[in-house]
Amino acid sequence: MEAYIYDAVRTPRGRGKADGSLHEITPIQLATQTLQALRDRTQVDTADVDDVILGCVTPVGEQGADIARVAVLNADYAQTTAGVQVNRFCASGLEAVNIAAAKVISGEADFAIGGGVEHMSRVPMGSDGGAWAFDPAVAWHTYFAPQGIGADLIATKFGFSRTDVDAYAVESQKRAAQAWKEGRFANSIVPVKDVIGEVVLDHDEHMRPEADMQSLGGLKPSFAAMGEDMPGFDAVALLKYPELERINHVHHAGNSSGICDGAAAILVGSKAMGEKYGLKPRARIKAMASIGSEPTIMLTGPEYIAGKLLKKTGMTQDDIDLWELNEAFASVVLRYMQALDLDHSKVNVNGGAIAFGHPLGATGAMVLGIALDELERSGKGTALVNLCIGAGMGTGTIIERI
Numbered sequence: 001m002e003a004y005i006y007d008a009v010r011t012p013r014g015r016g017k018a019d020g021s022l023h024e025i026t027p028i029q030l031a032t033q034t035l036q037a038l039r040d041r042t043q044v045d046t047a048d049v050d051d052v053i054l055g056c057v058t059p060v061g062e063q064g065a066d067i068a069r070v071a072v073l074n075a076d077y078a079q080t081t082a083g084v085q086v087n088r089f090c091a092s093g094l095e096a097v098n099i100a101a102a103k104v105i106s107g108e109a110d111f112a113i114g115g116g117v118e119h120m121s122r123v124p125m126g127s128d129g130g131a132w133a134f135d136p137a138v139a140w141h142t143y144f145a146p147q148g149i150g151a152d153l154i155a156t157k158f159g160f161s162r163t164d165v166d167a168y169a170v171e172s173q174k175r176a177a178q179a180w181k182e183g184r185f186a187n188s189i190v191p192v193k194d195v196i197g198e199v200v201l202d203h204d205e206h207m208r209p210e211a212d213m214q215s216l217g218g219l220k221p222s223f224a225a226m227g228e229d230m231p232g233f234d235a236v237a238l239l240k241y242p243e244l245e246r247i248n249h250v251h252h253a254g255n256s257s258g259i260c261d262g263a264a265a266i267l268v269g270s271k272a273m274g275e276k277y278g279l280k281p282r283a284r285i286k287a288m289a290s291i292g293s294e295p296t297i298m299l300t301g302p303e304y305i306a307g308k309l310l311k312k313t314g315m316t317q318d319d320i321d322l323w324e325l326n327e328a329f330a331s332v333v334l335r336y337m338q339a340l341d342l343d344h345s346k347v348n349v350n351g352g353a354i355a356f357g358h359p360l361g362a363t364g365a366m367v368l369g370i371a372l373d374e375l376e377r378s379g380k381g382t383a384l385v386n387l388c389i390g391a392g393m394g395t396g397t398i399i400e401r402i
Contacts, residue, residue, distance in 0.1 A: 003101035004281035005399065006274055008266040008369035009037045009190045013204045013357045016120035016259035021201040023261070025192055027056075027063045027119035030263035031071035034115060037190040038265045039077070044277055046077035050109035052265075053099045055092025055116030056085050057360035060128045067117060087361070088290070090326060091387040091395035092116050093264060094364025098288040098397060100268040110273040115265035116362035125259065125360065132391060143240045143296040145233040147390060148223035150298035151256070151329035152249045153237050157297070158335050162250040165330035166216040169255035169354050171344075172327060176351025177209035184350055184377060188369050206258045206357035221249035222256065240296040255330040260357030264365035283372055286382070286398040287313045293392040299332045301394025302386045303339040309384060309396050317342070320398070321380035324371040326363055326387040327352030349374060363387070368397060375401040 011030055014022030022030070031054060039046055054068035069083030088095040093116030100114035131138045138144070145153075155165060179185065180203065191202035227234035227247055234247045274281055287309050293301035302325055310316065323346055325336050337347055350370055353363060364387055371383040386396030 001105050001107055001270060003104040003268050003285045004271060004274060004402070005283040005285065005372060006267045006269055006279045006281060007038055007042050008188055008372055009034050009041065010188055010264035010366045010369055011190055011192050011262045012201050013206055013260040013262040013359055014201050015206050016261050016357065018121060020121050020261060021205055022192060023121045025194065025200060027117050027122065028067060028071060028074055030119060030192065030261065031067060031117040032074045033192060034190055034263045034265040035071055035075040035077065035113070038113065038267055042267060042277065042279060044111065046081055048273060049077065049081045049111045049113060051100070051103060052081060052083040052113045053096040054085055055087065055096045055361035055364060057087055057089055057092055057118060058123050058125060058128050059085050059087060061123050063117070063119060063123045088393065088395060089390035090328060090358070090360055091364045091389045091393070092361045093366065094368055094385065094387055094395050094397060095290070097266050097268065097365055097368055098395070101285045101288060104268055104270050111267065111269040113265050113267055115263065115365040117263040118359035118361040119261045120259045120359060121261050143236055145237045145296055146226060147298055147328065148251060149227050149233045149237055149247070150296065151251050151331050152223055152227065152247050153241065153297050154299060154335050155250045155331040156244055156248045157241065158338060160250070160331050160334050164334060165250050165255045166213055168330040168334055169216060170211055170213060172348065172351045172354040173207065173209050173211045175349065176207050176355035179350035180204070184373060188373055204356045206260055207355045211254060216254040219252040219254050222252045224249040237296055251329050251331065255354060257328050257353035257358035260359045262359035262362045262366065264362045264369060266365055266369060281402045283375065283399040283401050286400045288397045290393060290395040293394060295392030298390065298392045299328060299388040300335060301392060302332070302336050302388050305386050305394030305396040306340060306384060309398055313398060320382050320384045321346070322349065322371055322374055322383040323347045324367045324383060324385040326358065326367055327354040328358065328388050330354060332388050364395070368399070372399060
């Protein structure tokens with residue numbers, strides 16, 4: 001059996017701060033409104049939706065207690081629709097879609113929804129703790145260093161300068177601004193409303209289209225202090241990579257992904273269930289996979305998962321029309337393009353998380369939806385979507401436009 005994508009929606013991304021437009025909207029409301037929009041757009045009887053899988057990286061407090069099942073109930077879905085929260089760090093939203101697809105392919109589900117939610121202004125990143133960073137024995141055994149150190153390590157090891165990463169960030173902002181100007185996301189955006197039905201946000205508000213090399217050049221590196229001051233994480237990373245003399249700290253707020261609030265949902269189903277409702281599939285999920293990679297540098301997983309997906313499908317890079325990679329940090333995408341010898345004209349053509357922001361649990365589903373919209377807009381056939389992940393992993397999906 002095959003799995004088809006029938007629709008994809010997302011909220012706009014709000015700045016993940018107390019003055020962000022979505023700060024007063026709870027995470028359960030973000031998830032609820034995307035599920036309601038998906039139901040209303042497709043006119044599917046939710047009794048036919050077997051499961052809802054939502055990524056959430058910090059599932060505590062307002063985001064705890066299996067937010068997927070609670071969102072199902074709050075959205076007035078049939079009580080027979082199950083719900084489960086998953087956490088694969090930054091790829092959680094894409095992993096959720098992959099799980100939904102696997103349920104359809106196996107015959108476990110006829111319709112399943114994959115997506116994600118993260119409200120970073122209300123539930124701060126890292127507030128769930130974890131042994132990886134906070135148990136000294138585990139941190140020492142795994143050569144733990146924060147992601148920002150890994151990003152700067154990539155830049156150092158693979159030869160990307162401050163100018164390189166800043167130039168990439170400026171281009172991301174330009175592409176994002178152009179995409180919004182041309183209305184490329186209009187089909188997918190669900191404006192977020194407050195309790196009285198007033199729209200509080202209808203656009204991605206993290207973007208900084210005015211950013212240029214001069215303005216970014218004035219920003220101080222974000223990870224130099226944690227790397228160099230005692231006890232410094234640079235020393236840990238250099239134990240793992242002794243061939244390097246030092247780490248060049250090049251990343252800052254302007255060339256890294258932004259902290260944001262948002263949610264997304266994607267309806268996946270079988271051919272027969274789509275026909276029942278007269279729904280035309282928008283894409284077929286051709287392949288999906290995850291992989292582990294070296295955890296100290298942490299963010300090089302995308303190049304390996306891309307290779308794994310191509311091998312699984314017997315495809316070559318020439319068979320992929322669009323490449324969508326989450327922009328956790330500029331060096332991550334630069335290394336991805338370097339390792340796979342990709343032309344930037346095919347990678348993140350509408351910008352990425354440097355411009356839009358990165359609501360951790362939702363981003364994977366968001367970038368899959370962006371790739372789907374772009375395939376339809378451009379008339380192209382295939383897209384490979386993937387993300388780098390904490391603790392050294394990669395998750396990816398290949399979709400084929402119908």
